Amino acid sequence: MADANKPVGKPRTLFEKIWDAHIVRPATADTPAILYVDLQLIHEVTSPQAFGWLRERGLEVRRPERTVATMDHSTPTTPRGSDGRIPVLDNAAAAQIAQLETNCRDFGIELHALGSEGQGIVHVIGPELGVTQPGMTIVCGDSHTSTHGAFGALAFGIGTSEVSHVLATQCLLQQKPRTLAITIEGTLHPGVTAKDVILAVIARLGIGGGTGHVIEYRGSAIRSLSMEERMTVCNMSIEAGARAGMIAPDDTTFEYLAGRPRAPQGAEWERAVAAWRGLPSDAGATYDREERFDAAALEPMITYGTNPGMGIPIRAAVPMPDGATTEKALKYMGLTGNQSLLGHPIDVVFIGSCTNSRISDLRQAASIFKGRKVAAGVRALIVPGSQRIKKQAEAEGLDKIFRDAGADWREAGCSMCIAMNGDQLKPGQYAVSTSNRNFEGRQGTGGRTFLASPLTAAAAAVTGKITDARELT
């Protein structure tokens, strides 16, 4: 394999180095490149058919040790009953969960099952275990696989057919995407978070603006983000249409990974870090496109419409509709052009999802909940991203802050982000949610979602309305 560190003349981007190092067979005029996959993550919803096709064709999983599975999408977030049973929503969800257990057992795949200490949202546990590493190619049957790009990996979502391709061959047929540099220089103001950064990026690019591209986030504002914040940014790359978002690995990355259960250890660690230091884009490397942002100009963001590109600074007015699509969105949301969202009453607050369910997100939310109560008539649901995060939050007493405030503290899972497990909005309800999608019905049929940061979500929970969290701190 080509060494990612080897100078090959032309300066290369982070993406190009990883792409080049994983080419099993280059593209020809008639066939796409064959790309090697270092790690496939599996969950219960997009994998059953893939395993079924393997069985039909009598195929094995080629590299089970490069495959890690968990359960998150259709799993309950309510605790076990007094009888020890896990309260799965319905027979279909139970069958899907049982099928993943069977598939992992039959094909020899590591499974972090419901009820185990390693269970959690697939994009939370990969980094937590240290299986997500710089320079890797990582895929999963889930569009938020872009999260893992925060480590300087090329990570993207695939469909179930492609899940079966990787299970059977550890490879994918791929067209080479174009590159888009998002450069953010300067310092964020207090109260402006990673979630606000990515919502501002998506608002400018539009929900389809990154289609066909891999994004590399760069600049001093990105460099100064923690790994958890970088994951929040990369996570929502797909909401601008980009399959992957990446950030060059640096000391922040290595400090996060050091000592994690599946990270390299000892001399192997030293070798790995030396190789990873060669991954950042070379000076003079060029991108197909670039967009620049001034970090100091960014404000806390919130969405007003029915896709994540419909976002505005929280103190700004809702834009006037400019066609059938935005008219439909505002009608669905029950909003009018030119109105302010501040003070808009809400029914539900959801803090969780692969975007914002990590310990730093929970700490931020707790900073608002502490000494306050959830407003009358509001339901606040707080769902940690993994069982390990849940345990850590409880060790720090965050669960007590949430419970004392009157919020609901749950088991780990995707929960109300995708609303497959019974955690959902009722028709017409308004939610402020730290998740990633405000599509019609995404959080429950007829439900209406405002996407925002954990700070903004917590502020809405304690005031019962959309609130600029900077007024509470």
Add this chain to the structure above:
Amino acid sequence: MEPIKTLVSRTVVLPIDNVDTDQIIPARFLKGTTKNGLGEKLFSDWRYDAQGNRKTDFVLNRPESQGAQVLIAGDNFGCGSSREHAPWALVDYGFRAVVSTSIADIFRNNALKNGLLPIVVESALHRRLLADPGASVTVSLEDQTLRLADGTTARFAVEPFARYCLLNGVDELAFLLAAEADIAAFEKSRQETGR
């Protein structure tokens, strides 16, 4: 997968931009372990009311839409989640082609693997198609053309390998399995260089 060579069909027009996969097939229908039967759930929240009755104002419920194989949609069709259930639902319903000014990457990949042709056209032609629901069109994958009744013809792009697979009704997995020697050699060379 059913091969596609030529489609002759009326169009169904859904003039909404950014139709996401949650609209195409809501998440609550993703709990199956097979891909069968999703056509009934296609566009479920737009197609049925809370009681499960068909909404008469939704385009798929109109008599003139029945049997059409070509969907004309607004810009950026198929954005959002990677669920392959979206093309499964469209194909199970009876669609064989989706036409837009842009189609989301993951949806496009998934569509091509399921006998659903993603067709990107110029905005002028797109406007004509949007303005003329029920128009008769002919799609030739062999020629990579979309032809209107008046003879107006537009060429569209399809990845050559995906086109080959669609024309012949074969899937990509066989091709990847046949690359075993190259895959093994790649793994061996990485082992030797300690990566």
